[in-house]
Amino acid sequence: MNSFYESRQWLAYLFVAAAVLIAVGSLVFSHHLVRELAKEERNKIEIWASATQLIASGDENADMSLVLQILQSNSTIPVILYDSTTGRLSANNITLPQNGREDFLQKKIEQFSHRHPPIELPELNQFVYYDDSYTLKKLRIYPYVQLFVIAVFIAFAFFALNRSQKAEQNKLWVGLSKETxxxxxxxxxxxVAWTEYLKLKKVDPSLITEIEKDLDRLQSIAERFSKIGSVSDLKKVALQEPIQKTVGYLRNRLSDKVEIVFEFPSHPAFVLLNESLFGWVIENLTKNAADAMSGQGMITFSITEKEKNYLLDITDTGKGIPKSKFKRVFQPGFTTKERGWGLGLSLSKRIVEMYHHGKIFVKRSEADKGTTFRIVMKKSAN
Known part of the structure; x- marks a missing residue:
């Protein structure tokens, strides 16, 4: 199962990589087109400047009809012709204001000169300043618009994939739980019937007591599974109670070398809980902590109060979790054990966040020193 979810993650990564390659390729190609079009516009303006110079020189051998045709052909590139001798300014393809035209054109010259070096007409002491055409400006912006569209597409694709995966997991969880x-x-x-029969046969009462404990345990497990996928019935409960009850059951089933420590406030930490489901979370975290310590060490349950929440920290002295796996440990199928389905922490996260509207995460972890899981639960209103 772990490899299945990892393979889906790799597919998602490959999808992102492909989208990035497409985006980068598009950017490179678009910039190439922009450079080529910019060169072409520069050539057009140089030809336009030469035609301007030719018509000003009054060369009788020049084909004036062709020169005029060249001058009139520029209908897209903004151009300003500056005569340094007279200070005269003339413009083409620029919408001029009714007042302050000189100042307006001077500002435009500054803008144009930052984008393109002016073309000098030495014989006339004139300079041609020009800007990109409207088409070239749009082409410069186009790659970034394209990147935005691709980014939005990737975001929607991941959102849809995530929703689809969660829906698939929900169906799997609910179906498996109900069937179990x-x-x-x-x-x-x-x-239960056999237990009553053994009572009638006057079997050792201590044995029957132990059998009834295990039966209660089985009934509790069946109840937990039956509630998955149903509307959670939350009741006002002191957070200490399900912890002590669950750990009390597990204490005799853990190694004698595992020490359990409770650090609870003196007052009841009231929260809204489904005791059966929340007990499952405590059981999963406790067993994981014991496994991480190889059956030897200390597990500490600590409850602190912060604003509108109670914080439950479960700390072990085990081998720790790499920081890169803090989030992955909650994924279905993720496990470091040779045996097991890797569903305990995933199930715990669902119970805490979906059924109790709380939070669960790895607060801290250090190699060979231990791990702390934190559960955040909202206080119950008085």
Whole structure:
């Protein structure tokens, strides 16, 4: 299962890489087109400047009709002709204001000179300043618009993929949970009947007591599975209660070398909980902590208060989790164990965030020193 989700992640990464390559290729090609068009416009303006100089020189051998045709052909490139001798300014393809035309053109000259070096007409002591055509300006902007469109497309694609994956996971979780609860119902009922039969046979009461404890445990597990996918029934409960109850059950099933420490406030930390489901979260985190310590170390349950929330920190003294895997540990199928489905932390995240509207995350972790998982739960209104 882990390899399945990792393969889907790699497909997503390949999709992003392909989109980036397309975007980069488009940028390179667009910039190439812009440079080529800029060169072409520069050549046109140089020809236009030569025609201007030719018509001013009054050369009788020049084909004036061709010169005029060249001058009239420029209908897209903004041009300003500056005569340094007289200070006269004339413009082409520029919309001029009714007042302050000289100042307006002087500002335009400054703008144009920053974009393109002017073309000098030495015989006439004149300079031609020009700007990019409207088409070239649009072409310069086009790659960035294209990048934006690609980025939006990638974002929507990932959003759709994420929603699809979550919907698929939801169906899998709910279907698996309901079926498991249904399948557990029959053997549990049978075991209850066998327990009553053993009582009638006056079997050792201590044995029956232990069997009933395990039956209660099985019924609790079946109840948990049956509630997955249903509307969560939340009740006002002191956060300390499900922790102590779950750890109390697990204590006898953990190694004697595992020390459990509670650091709870003196007052009840009331929150809205489904005890059965939240107990499942505590059980998963406790078992993971014990496994991380190889059955030897300390697990600390600490409750602190902050504004409108209670913070539950579960700290072990195990081998730790690399920072790069802080988020991955909650993915279905992710596991570092040789055995197991890698569903415990994923299920815990769903229970805390979807059913209790809280948060769960790895607060900190250090190699060979331990890990702290934090659960944030909203305080219950009085």
């Amino acid at each position: 609860a249904h399948q557990l119902g029959t053997p549990i009922s049978s075991l």
